[in-house]
Amino acid sequence: MDEHRYFDPRRNHSFRESETVMALAWRDRKPVGRIMGIIQRRYNEQTGRRDARFANLETFEEREVVLALLGFVERWARSRGMDRVVGPLSFSDQEPEGFMVEGFNEEPVLASYQNLPWMVEFLESAGYAKELDYVHYLVPIxxxxxxxxxxxxxxxxxxxxxxxxxxxxxxxxxxxxxxxxxxxxxxxxxxxxxxxxxxxxxxxxxxxxxxxxxxxxxxxxxxxxxxxxxxxxxxxxxxxxxxxxxxxxxxxxxxxxxxxxxxxxxxxxxxxxxxxxxxxxxxxxxxxxxxxxxxxxxxxERIDSHHEMETNLKVRAEMERAGGVVFKRFRVYQKPLG
Known part of the structure; x- marks a missing residue:
């Protein structure tokens, strides 16, 4: 889905089943970052969770901008009675999940983030810790x-x-x-x-x-x-x-x-x-x-397995039996809202 359709509530029906908030960070009348907060009501009802999500976090390499944008979503989530913020995670698992933490020099694939290492460093400095990892296998054909x-x-x-x-x-x-x-x-x-x-x-x-x-x-x-x-x-x-x-x-x-x-x-x-x-x-x-x-x-000549949950040992064993090796890792983070 291109970004014009994704961010348009009239064309993206996911907005109807979620609470959302979007923010731009500005400096000297120029945009320097963006973020989206999401409360996926249907998922929370199905799982009994009270999670908010952050998604579409993009900035230049500026810690204070990242912290300000995350803080904005955290305050919004707290005001809606949520217990945690998790992310990066959009409306569903059919969209990009998790920041890359290994494999920064590898070829990107559709429906995955391609962030730089500093984004992970800034996120962890804001108090975010691992929720779960996805791994990608490179399998020779x-x-x-x-x-x-x-x-x-x-x-x-x-x-x-x-x-x-x-x-x-x-x-x-x-x-x-x-x-x-x-x-x-x-x-x-x-x-x-x-x-x-x-x-x-x-x-x-x-x-x-x-x-x-x-x-x-x-x-x-x-x-x-x-x-x-x-x-x-x-x-x-x-x-x-x-x-x-x-x-x-x-x-x-x-x-x-x-x-x-x-x-x-x-x-x-x-x-x-x-x-x-x-x-x-x-x-x-x-x-x-x-x-x-x-x-x-x-x-x-090769296959990228795309996201496999690190805990899905059956699928991982099959990839390794085919000669696959882990060459990328993506991490979803979480932060409790005190």
């Missing part, structure tokens, strides 16, 4: 999927309990999109900061990402009843294109993005889920083998 992946995939497909879905066009994808969101709502409830997707959320995500989604890197599994039971979504790294279009995807930025996606050697993973009753059956291996094969055929 082999010439062929590992033999174990091939063996497990062949066994699963022979049993005919499941079938692998692969796509060559957006038209083929569309009939499954609603089931993808329903599976997210069913399986993401325990994920930090996840708020169940409404129909408006779903429509917004389709509008934002479908124009740049490459169907070759969407893998799904359906059961014998044609129910979606797992999926994984990757996209070629589009950072170069986003720089060229300055974050404006529509109407013309999409051409810069698609050109960059054809040149990159990196595939970024974004979303994935397996229905609870189908876990432990090898569906992750089935989709992983298919994704590695498609990525290698397209000329990719």
């Amino acid at each position: 082999p010439e062929e999927p590992p033999p174990l992946y091939v063996k497990v995939s062949q066994r699963l497909l022979r049993q005919r309990e499941f079938r692998l879905l692969e796509f060559t066009s957006t038209k083929q994808l569309r009939p499954w999109i609603r089931q993808v969101f329903e599976l997210m709502n069913a399986t993401y409830r325990q994920i930090y900061a996840y708020t169940e997707l409404s129909r408006e959320d779903m429509d917004a995500l389709v509008r934002q990402y479908l124009p740049v989604l490459d169907p070759r890197f969407v893998k799904m599994v359906a059961n014998s009843k044609d129910e979606l039971v797992s999926f994984i979504i990757g996209m070629p790294n589009m950072n170069e294109g986003l720089r060229r279009c300055r974050g404006h995807v529509l109407p013309f930025g999409v051409f810069h993005i698609k050109a960059a996606m054809k040149r990159t050697k990196q595939l970024d993973l974004y979303l994935g889920a397996i229905r609870e009753d189908c876990r432990g059956k090898g569906l992750d291996v089935l989709m992983g083998a298919a994704m590695l094969k498609s990525a290698r055929a397209a000329g990719f």
Whole structure:
């Protein structure tokens, strides 16, 4: 979502289910920083928390500006009866979470912060401490999927309990999109900061990402009843294109993005889920083998796993089994309001 739409309450429906406040810091009649405070009412109701969030904190390298902006949100949150401020965290986990604390020289990916080290230093000096970390794995793409992946995939497909879905066009994808969101709502409830997707959320995500989604890197599994039971979504790294279009995807930025996606050697993973009753059956291996094969055929050399909770040991073990190493770390902070 470009920033004009994101900050416009008339076009961003997330404002309707949240309390928000926004502030600019000025010096000598020039803006020197910004911040947004959010109380995500639906999430607080679901979890029993009384958290406010800070998001979109951007400044020059000036400690006093950072402290002033954070103090503004803290006072606002306290006046609304909140117990803590957490962040950086926006309306939902579908938007950037956590400041980078490791990997500052690595290539940025969509939906993640790319701050400098001083931002973390200033934040911690304001009394903020770790809430949780997300890690990114860099996974090399082999010439062929590992033999174990091939063996497990062949066994699963022979049993005919499941079938692998692969796509060559957006038209083929569309009939499954609603089931993808329903599976997210069913399986993401325990994920930090996840708020169940409404129909408006779903429509917004389709509008934002479908124009740049490459169907070759969407893998799904359906059961014998044609129910979606797992999926994984990757996209070629589009950072170069986003720089060229300055974050404006529509109407013309999409051409810069698609050109960059054809040149990159990196595939970024974004979303994935397996229905609870189908876990432990090898569906992750089935989709992983298919994704590695498609990525290698397209000329990719590496995969960025995107955000994985550091406590999600099952996913982390799978990444490491595929040869992945942690090369970025992002941290969500929290501060109690005394």
